[in-house]
Amino acid sequence: xxxxxxxxxxxxxxxxxxxxxxxxxxxxxxxxxxxxxxxxxxxxxxxxxxxxxxxxxxxxxxxxxxxxxxxxxxxxxxxxxxxxxxxxxxxxxxxxxxxxxxxxxxxxxxxxxxxxxxxxxxxxxxxxxxxxxxxxxxxxxxxxxxxxxxxxxxxxxxxxxxxxxxxxxxxxxxxxxxxxxxxxxxxxxxxxxxxxxxxxxxxxxxxxxxxxxxxxxxxxxxxxxxxxxxxxxxxxxxxxxxxxxxxxxxxxxxxxxxxxxxxxxxxxxxxxxxxxxxxxxxxxxxxxxxxxxxxxxxxxxxxxxxxxxxxxxxxxxxxxxxxxxxxxxxxxxxxxxxxxxxxxxxxxxxxxxxxxxxxxxxxxxxxxxxxxxxxx
Amino acid sequence: xxxxxxxxxxxxxxxxxxxxxxxxxxxxxxxxxxxxxxxxxxxxxxxxxxx
Numbered sequence: 001x002x003x004x005x006x007x008x009x010x011x012x013x014x015x016x017x018x019x020x021x022x023x024x025x026x027x028x029x030x031x032x033x034x035x036x037x038x039x040x041x042x043x044x045x046x047x048x049x050x051x052x053x054x055x056x057x058x059x060x061x062x063x064x065x066x067x068x069x070x071x072x073x074x075x076x077x078x079x080x081x082x083x084x085x086x087x088x089x090x091x092x093x094x095x096x097x098x099x100x101x102x103x104x105x106x107x108x109x110x111x112x113x114x115x116x117x118x119x120x121x122x123x124x125x126x127x128x129x130x131x132x133x134x135x136x137x138x139x140x141x142x143x144x145x146x147x148x149x150x151x152x153x154x155x156x157x158x159x160x161x162x163x164x165x166x167x168x169x170x171x172x173x174x175x176x177x178x179x180x181x182x183x184x185x186x187x188x189x190x191x192x193x194x195x196x197x198x199x200x201x202x203x204x205x206x207x208x209x210x211x212x213x214x215x216x217x218x219x220x221x222x223x224x225x226x227x228x229x230x231x232x233x234x235x236x237x238x239x240x241x242x243x244x245x246x247x248x249x250x251x252x253x254x255x256x257x258x259x260x261x262x263x264x265x266x267x268x269x270x271x272x273x274x275x276x277x278x279x280x281x282x283x284x285x286x287x288x289x290x291x292x293x294x295x296x297x298x299x300x301x302x303x304x305x306x307x308x309x310x311x312x313x314x315x316x317x318x319x320x321x322x323x324x325x326x327x328x329x330x331x332x333x334x335x336x337x338x339x340x341x342x343x344x345x346x347x348x349x350x351x352x353x354x355x356x357x358x359x360x361x362x363x364x365x366x367x368x369x370x371x372x373x374x375x376x
Numbered sequence: 377x378x379x380x381x382x383x384x385x386x387x388x389x390x391x392x393x394x395x396x397x398x399x400x401x402x403x404x405x406x407x408x409x410x411x412x413x414x415x416x417x418x419x420x421x422x423x424x425x426x427x
Contacts, residue, residue: 145391185405192398217409224401230392259400262392267408272415281407289403291396 002071007062008041010071011078015045018079023047030058034119036111036261037292045082051093054085096137096149099159105138106151107177108170110234111261112297124156124163129311131258131297133238135170138177146231171238178227180236182246185222185265189215221271223250226263233263234296240308252305255313257282258296275300275313 002010012028019026026045033042033055042055061074095101113120113132125132139147149155156166174180190212197208225242226233236242237256246254246266253269255278267273278300286295300313311319 148390185401185408188401189405192394192401215405215409217405217412219412221412222405222408230397231390257404259404260397262397263401265404265408271412272419273408273411277411277414281404281411285400285403285407289400291393294393294396294400 001066004062007065007071008058011043011058011061011075014071014075015043015078015082018075019045019082023082031055033057034122035293036119037115037295039118043078052091054082056081056085095139096155097158099161102137102159103169104173105177106135106166106170106173107138107148107232108167108174108235108238109134109136109150109232109261110237110296112258112295114297115295122152123150124153124166126163126167128237128309129301129315130299131237131301131310133167133170133235135166141229146229174235174239175241178229178232178235180239180242181224181226181228181233182236182242182249182266183224184220185224186216186220188224219271221267223266224259224263225266230262232261234258234261237264237303237310243303243305243308247303247305254303256301256303256310258299258301259285260290260294261296262294264296269302279314 008030012030015028016023016026023045026047029044029046031042031044033040040057040059042057044053044055046053056078061078065071065074095105110128110131110133111119113127113130116132120132120134123134125134127133135151136148137151139149141147151166156163190209194208194212197211198205201207201211223246225236225246227236250266250268251270255267255269255273255275257265257267257278259265259282267278279298282300283298286298301310302313302316303310304319
């Protein structure tokens, strides 16, 4: 059996034999692609007259190989995927390289920082506790999904803009590019499961609704924030309007569960659930149900309405103490400033007293003259 | 199967994976349901204790 490096080499060497003649002069390459929380090996087969090519990730094909699939079958599958995903050769690259064209399509993404150090080293980003905000250019959607380009340090430099400028642009585009949504978990579950349940109940909607209702918690205490596409919807955390509307609906105090980079869950802090239990649940669901490329974080968060910031709930006390210390420092600074002013006033008064006592009082007429001079 | 379209700037086509979304949301729904039931029981116990 081949090891992974030998497997990749064989794929690159042999793939053209499984493709039609028009691919004869194509360039075959395997590149490491940095994804959310993971690295994948992407195969590209690019025609000489094209600047666009689909990337086919080899990692899952190697798993199939290890499971016993023959290398010939795998090569045939890869060739089929490549032919099925032939893309438009006339892609206009200035949609990305020309900042004037790109700027209205810049959108934010929220990912976890913990396992993304390498990815973040290549991309401009801002930090939100242990979450990072990165940016991309949205190029539109079709039946295959939503197409976007991640903004790298190199692209940002070529545009001549700063990370702060990118951030402001991305936030201001959020509403138009990917409108945020805030729904109850019941609503989301109904959207997701009711059609299938009705089918399973032989078309009996009432029965399906009763089954769904039995699955739900006794009270409606969980909400889902995302965007209309339900893709990279954790960026809705950056939508101040949305966060304010959540505060209006369920109060200031709520926990944010980072269910994935595509959506987050919100539960009111007064629902009686312990933070520790919520954290354990997030960790467990991440380990058992969330694909690495969808994972956002293992922590639970809260929202600071004053600063419009998301922060880790387990660090709330620490954060409060830092805030109070900063407030205290400011107060001390102000006090010191006041004391300094008071001291200099005292000094001036003492000087004045000395002047009067020694009879060195200045001639007021002289001063008046000066004043006049100044006014003139 | 992982497939994406790419140009040399690394563009990608992402599509919603409804199965993965369903798996994690159902798991959270179950988890929250359990925690809420636990919270209700604890509250009842506390109520009983103060009576």
